[in-house]
Amino acid sequence: MSRELTGQIAEIPGPIKAVVIKEPRTVAAMIKKAKRPLIIIGDLITKYDVEGFDSLNIVTEIAKAVDAHINVTGPLIRKFRKMGYDKVYLMSTPEIVDRLRDESWKGHDGKGKYDLVIFMGFRYYYAWLMLNGLKHYAFKWLKTLSLDSYYQPNATFTLPTMDINKWREFIKEILNIIRG
Amino acid sequence: MTRRLRFRIDEFKTDIGILKGVELQVGKIVEEWEEPEGPTPMPSITDLRKWDYKLLQRYKPMYMPFCDLCCLCTFGKCDLSRDKRGACGIDMSGQQSRIVLLACCIGVSTHLAHARDLVEWLIERYGRNAPIDLGRQVFLEAPHIRLVTGIKPRTIGDLEEALDYVETEVTRLLACTHTGQEGSNLDFESKVFHAGMLDHVAMEIADVAQTAVLGFPKADPDAPLVDIGLGTIDINKPVIMVIGHMVEPSVGIIDYLKNSGLEDSVEVCGLCCSAHELTRYSPERGKIVGPISWQLRFVRTGVPDVIVLDEQCIRTDLPLEAQKINAVVIATSAKNMQGFPDMTHEDPDKIVELLVAKKIPGVFIHESETEKIGEVAVKAAIKIAPLRARYKALPSEEEIIKMAGKCVQCGNCVRACPHNLPIKDAILEAKNGNLKKLAELYDFCIACIRCEKTCPANIPILTLIMKASEKIFKAEKFKVRAGRGPIQDTEIRTVGQPIVLGEIPGVIAFVGCANYANGGKEVMEMCEEFLKRNYIVTVSGCAAMTIGMYKNEEGKTLYELYSGTFDAGGLVNVGSCVANAHISGAAIKIASIFAKRNLRANYAEIADYVHNRVGACGIAWGAMSQKAASIASGFWRLGIPVIVGPHGSKYRRMLLGRKERKEDWYVYDAFTGEKVYVGPVPEHLFYAAETKEEAMVMAAKLCMRASDTTKGRSIKLTNYIDLHKKFFGELPNDLHLFIRREADIPITMKDEILEFLKEKGWEERREVPNPTLLEELVRKK
Numbered sequence: 014m015s016r017e018l019t020g021q022i023a024e025i026p027g028p029i030k031a032v033v034i035k036e037p038r039t040v041a042a043m044i045k046k047a048k049r050p051l052i053i054i055g056d057l058i059t060k061y062d063v064e065g066f067d068s069l070n071i072v073t074e075i076a077k078a079v080d081a082h083i084n085v086t087g088p089l090i091r092k093f094r095k096m097g098y099d100k101v102y103l104m105s106t107p108e109i110v111d112r113l114r115d116e117s118w119k120g121h122d123g124k125g126k127y128d129l130v131i132f133m134g135f136r137y138y139y140a141w142l143m144l145n146g147l148k149h150y151a152f153k154w155l156k157t158l159s160l161d162s163y164y165q166p167n168a169t170f171t172l173p174t175m176d177i178n179k180w181r182e183f184i185k186e187i188l189n190i191i192r193g
Numbered sequence: 194m195t196r197r198l199r200f201r202i203d204e205f206k207t208d209i210g211i212l213k214g215v216e217l218q219v220g221k222i223v224e225e226w227e228e229p230e231g232p233t234p235m236p237s238i239t240d241l242r243k244w245d246y247k248l249l250q251r252y253k254p255m256y257m258p259f260c261d262l263c264c265l266c267t268f269g270k271c272d273l274s275r276d277k278r279g280a281c282g283i284d285m286s287g288q289q290s291r292i293v294l295l296a297c298c299i300g301v302s303t304h305l306a307h308a309r310d311l312v313e314w315l316i317e318r319y320g321r322n323a324p325i326d327l328g329r330q331v332f333l334e335a336p337h338i339r340l341v342t343g344i345k346p347r348t349i350g351d352l353e354e355a356l357d358y359v360e361t362e363v364t365r366l367l368a369c370t371h372t373g374q375e376g377s378n379l380d381f382e383s384k385v386f387h388a389g390m391l392d393h394v395a396m397e398i399a400d401v402a403q404t405a406v407l408g409f410p411k412a413d414p415d416a417p418l419v420d421i422g423l424g425t426i427d428i429n430k431p432v433i434m435v436i437g438h439m440v441e442p443s444v445g446i447i448d449y450l451k452n453s454g455l456e457d458s459v460e461v462c463g464l465c466c467s468a469h470e471l472t473r474y475s476p477e478r479g480k481i482v483g484p485i486s487w488q489l490r491f492v493r494t495g496v497p498d499v500i501v502l503d504e505q506c507i508r509t510d511l512p513l514e515a516q517k518i519n520a521v522v523i524a525t526s527a528k529n530m531q532g533f534p535d536m537t538h539e540d541p542d543k544i545v546e547l548l549v550a551k552k553i554p555g556v557f558i559h560e561s562e563t564e565k566i567g568e569v570a571v572k573a574a575i576k577i578a579p580l581r582a583r584y585k586a587l588p589s590e591e592e593i594i595k596m597a598g599k600c601v602q603c604g605n606c607v608r609a610c611p612h613n614l615p616i617k618d619a620i621l622e623a624k625n626g627n628l629k630k631l632a633e634l635y636d637f638c639i640a641c642i643r644c645e646k647t648c649p650a651n652i653p654i655l656t657l658i659m660k661a662s663e664k665i666f667k668a669e670k671f672k673v674r675a676g677r678g679p680i681q682d683t684e685i686r687t688v689g690q691p692i693v694l695g696e697i698p699g700v701i702a703f704v705g706c707a708n709y710a711n712g713g714k715e716v717m718e719m720c721e722e723f724l725k726r727n728y729i730v731t732v733s734g735c736a737a738m739t740i741g742m743y744k745n746e747e748g749k750t751l752y753e754l755y756s757g758t759f760d761a762g763g764l765v766n767v768g769s770c771v772a773n774a775h776i777s778g779a780a781i782k783i784a785s786i787f788a789k790r791n792l793r794a795n796y797a798e799i800a801d802y803v804h805n806r807v808g809a810c811g812i813a814w815g816a817m818s819q820k821a822a823s824i825a826s827g828f829w830r831l832g833i834p835v836i837v838g839p840h841g842s843k844y845r846r847m848l849l850g851r852k853e854r855k856e857d858w859y860v861y862d863a864f865t866g867e868k869v870y871v872g873p874v875p876e877h878l879f880y881a882a883e884t885k886e887e888a889m890v891m892a893a894k895l896c897m898r899a900s901d902t903t904k905g906r907s908i909k910l911t912n913y914i915d916l917h918k919k920f921f922g923e924l925p926n927d928l929h930l931f932i933r934r935e936a937d938i939p940i941t942m943k944d945e946i947l948e949f950l951k952e953k954g955w956e957e958r959r960e961v962p963n964p965t966l967l968e969e970l971v972r973k974k
Contacts (some may be wrong), residue, residue, distance in 0.1 A: 018608070019608070020613065021608055021609070021611075021613070022605065022608045022609045022643075022647060025607075026261075027260065027261025027262060027272070027274060028261060028262075028272045028274055029261070029275070031272050055883060056883060056884050071652075077506075086883060086887075087883055087884045087886060087887050087921075088884065088886045088887075088920050088921060090921050090922065090923070091921065091922035091923075093379045094922065094923070103923075103926065105882070105883070105887055106883055107255065107849060107877075107880055107881060108846050108849070110255070110257075111255045111847075111849045111851070112851075114255065128564075136612075136613070136710065136839055136883070137613060138611075138840065138842070138843065139839045139840075139881075139883060141843055142257035142258075142259065142843065142845070143842070144255060145257055145258050145259075145261070146255060146256060146257035146258070148274075148275075149256070149258060149261075149274060149275050149285050150256065152275055165572060179745065181941075
């Protein structure tokens, strides 16, 4: 039996743990199936960037392919604005999570609540807590998916902790599948 | 003020006999003062609940459970996930707020016990009637004590009554966390506010008492600049290091050195708040090594000969670390005895002999015996220093490269690090002889050594980092202004109006511990940004130290560049943790001195004033402790927002407003009684920011208040917009919520903003010069 490693040793998850997804096609199918997906991007996402892997471009392409909203939480908004996608919104993590807990909130465009929220680019513990807030207080209408390179037990779905190079290939593969 | 009437007759001879040791106590004599007593003297848990609920209606708790279980009683563990309740009936929100209350009770108890011990010691030393004299410019000596208890303390003996009150209330609060008590999360939150309010009283008691009689700077904007940094310590002398929060050991050591003519023979330095107190007591002799996170760094250098522990925030393994460098340890607080033999009543020379000969691992000498602590510390340092010369050095480069060679590349160090620093990569580089990456960790590492504890190869990772950074830390020679204590009444008179009208854009307080997510430099950078923008910047505790540990190109720290006056562009170091009460106290003083509101036992009205008019915001970027939680909650009850760093999310809940919910942002116009929409000012009460940029933009926004004049709002908006554009590259999307009239719009941005407002369908609305959340403050026609 395999054991998923948390991003921090002492972060022992509670009774409800994320489903670990190990195949890009499963993630891609989940994103494509969502009716109102929202991608929340933290400022650490660019730490993944190397030559041949531009995280902002990949996120934008995924969003475009499924008509998702992108919520940028910090100064990265400057770069996102240059990506040419008009469904990019600036809102801090606490503020967006607070609204996602509210079933009556109709999303950034006022057209209805989101059904899948994707987290990427966060400090491990910060996302751990935000996702746990959603796990307990928004579970009736919302599923969450962590696409960072480590196991995030408080999401509904998570990737396993993986080598960073493998992770980059995994994310690129998700985009390829979504684009069809 | 109340006074106990006490007669004591040691011996009295009469015709009918002799009376010996008779003591007669006649209740209390209440000594009146000019202010009428307000509605809530010594408030109980219920007395300010209505005010708390007003705040909690605006700023609803957003819980982010740090643990999904409850394991506080033997019913458990109970799974509280989602809609479940535990065996006792508590739900997740109740449990989270209960834990927050527990944390705050720990925090306030710690300051309170500190204050009690300090006051008892000072009474014994200086007498109950030692006056509370905080300098010629301070007449409102204890705003929290007056506001909360209704007491106007004149002597340090008077502080005991306030202590009695706080102790009673804290006990009641703690009782509320027992199984089968409170079940409502909002009532728990109200109690959290209560704990915070009490905490500020306790802190004020401690700092007022020590400032009054120990010769600390008294509200002095020109308090001396003192040395800070590892590089300032003269390692050729015997070195005594004090650590914790109490002043007593430092008093003993400094006095002994002075009285024995050894002042120039021994180096005395401190860490954490003990260092603040040391340098407030002796700015000439005392030096600051650095904030709390430097404690293990300093010990690993092998420099300290004697380590004097007092209380709070001290690593509990410091005695073990001291053993590794053959240093002497003296514990001085009953709260932290470390298993050492109690030699409080032993002969000092005998204690020194046992310590130096290593016949005992350390010694406990009670803090009240300051003279003995001083004598033992100094004598032990002088005796042991020559014996431990070989310990006063880090391993050689060859040795640490060899240690790095033992790395098995498991990566546990990275997963153990609270900030997931790239330790493994640095060790692997070191293995190949390149120490650069290890040195790069120095600025970011908080020296918790969780990495070492998990390392299967037992690599002393912090020691490796220290060796790689030897040149960096030896160059740590900076200046920090010694803690000045309270804010002068005259300063309040000068700035009260521009703060309330908004012409000074805000008061930003950098407070708290040194658990920085991305290095301490961020605190300095934020501080500098607000100073340049003419905010009043107040600082305390470890944050105050960090701010002084960076120089500009001309080699100057912010303390050398900015005045210590409580005025626009001033950098005001109030001092240690307990001096935080002077920051919140300044806000209370504005209500009293500038606005002439009655202070005495009038909490809700004063908090309402502060919340609606005093544009202040706290930033605790490295907040770590339970004390930080209770300090923050004291600010919340006054309606002052607090921002923490990302790890502050581990306090497991925020208090967030929803700016788009118009119904949440109405106040009464105190003149007319009309309910008026004022916009989301301030938008949040407790907020964990992810980045320093986000924190700065948010702090500028959170300084807006309902009472701002058009000129004031325009200045505040200028800063908010400018920072938003600087870091996010665009106008804030919520700008329309903060502009009431066209006159609010910063003139240099008018065209751009008018266009934005047009898109938003903005309409002018009225200002409210006298906003209040309290219906009872509406003037009766």
